[in-house]
Amino acid sequence: MSESIIYLDPDSSLTLQNQIRQKLVDGILSGALPPGHKLASSRKLARQLNVARNTVVLAYQQLIAEGYLVGRARSGIFVNEEMLETRVGYSGATVASSEAETAVWRRRTKRREIAGRVGTRDLPNWNEYPYPFIDGKFDASLFPLAEWREASRLSLSVADIQAWSSDSGDADDAMLVDEIRSKILTRRGIQARSDEILITMGTQNSLYLISRLLADRSVKAAIEEPGSTEMRELLRQNSATVILQPVDEEGIVVDENLRDCDLVYVTPSHQIPTAVFMSPARREALLQMAQKDDILIVEDDYECEINYLNRPQPALRSMDDTGRVIYVASFSKVLAPGIRLGFIVADAQFIQRARALRRTVMNHPPLNNQRAAAFFLSLGHYDALMMRLGRVLQERRIALRDALNWTRGVPMEISPEVGGTTYWVRTPVDFDIEAFARAAARRGILIEPVRKYYGKEHEAENCFRMGVTSLPVERIRPGVTRLVEVIRTQVRGKVEQLSTTTGDWLKGEDLKVAMTGATILYREVYGAPCTIRYHSDGSMTGVLGFSNEEQDVGRWRTDDDQFYRQWSRWNYGEEKGYFIVIDGEQIKFFNKDGQIVDTAFVRIGGGLASRESDDLPDWSTTQSSTGPI
16 A cells, blocks of 8 residues: 555544545545555554554455455455446556547637636645735635624525525525625615626636627727736637737726727726726726727726725726626625625626526526525625724735835835735846746745736736735735845845945944934835934934824944944834945945845935035935835
8 A cells, every 4th residue: 555645634524544444445446546456454554654553444344345445365455356347437447548539639629718827826735835925815714704604504594495495597596686786786886786786606707707798709808908817818718809908007098099999897996916996087087988989898896895095986887877887796805715606787688698698607606605695794794804804904915015115125116005915016127027936936935926917928017916815914024034035045146236336335433424414215115205314313213104194213323334223113123234335315225245225315414425405305306215224
């Protein structure tokens, strides 16, 4: 018996005996243990698995009684040669698919389903990595276990079982439809009748139905660039002409390129993948163009509820008076991807056609799950969960922002603060993102390069994505610290080093004089301006934000030709040291390895740098930086 056949899971709900039986049956039926194969003795297998011998003996006896195994006196225990003969297609040998067979199926398969380029998000073992900074993966610790159990228990009453177990044709659970209409959609400003709502197996299923109904070779469809890989492939799969429409800080650009389109797909709440949200003015412009030029809009309300910095903007569907907007949402982000429930809101005639198409594919999502979700909503668990998720994800995202801001690697920028669960991280143009992601994975860190989100991959920004849905807050800072170590290894020899700078770094009294009274101006990685002043008494003060909404104080000193500073709250309140080079009006910070980690605009209070004016420069011209200095 090969040790690789059996793995006993200490966390399994099955007993060790049942796990052994289950693994042996799997091995026999799959052919891994072929007919006539001799198994290890009970004593040997017990020793290999580190279990009591009696546990193995009982498992063997049960399988002998069921006919899977046979015992032969003084020979041992064997796989029953007659066990598989009653199975259809069994020939006594395992035959691999021939090249001819492969060619037959390649020729006969009329359409290959494409889900986009495989990337980090598709790793089946992502949760085995200690630092999975990938978006959209579910953290089981956030699942409302007790509340879902209560809803499931209620759905199993006699009356409810009769409601969802009977043949309802293609009708959805009326209770769930009503709860969505009265509790979910009203939060987004949407009013809808029951015949304008269709339950689906999640967003991907919704987009499949929509693309099958609305896209063919006669249709021009615009999609955000960068944007949803899945929707882009669905449109192309249905032979539509895909227009890649750029995205800026206000969302999809509304211009003349859209006028000839029949369909526009947008993610206005949190754009996939940049996380920007569509401004009110841009929303109005898109709706006006849709009405004027007869355009349909597919609104994927991605992460609509996970917004904790601003009041959510109304859904496009709620602003639409002409019925041109098809609204798509899902419970997967809130509950769990495994529940697989979403919905479409659209004009009743479109819903009727979508329901008919759905009937040919799967009839309807399981009604027992629909009824459990309906109870979950009706008991107020959904609203309570949203409040809790908002707090947890806000804490995680701010922790990620601060870790990126205060742990230096290379100069970088992140997307603006608009809530949600991800940051879009921009790096220098010559930084190899793909190699960096591979190196990070080898250190247990998963990040997501964004190239696959572009229809024109050669025009992709040099960015990667980091999300917080899949790891707790206490692992965020250690993960970013390790990530920065990888960055520094990747850029070694490619960035400015202390030994190669023009001139020498400041030392001794010159360093102290230079920093006394100095003022430093820069922007945080997320764009907020910051001003720091180093006072002659060794104190320092900092103000951060467009309205100076954050402030902190700390101490600075010089020692052994290095500059040290320690904030009360910023930078985790830890003291950090740097070598300092001042080049005109630019200050450069180097770490202990002599590698540059930051630059900023500096106004010197002493006599080592001259200035023509006491006025602070305009923020738009100051040097970008990576965090409080």
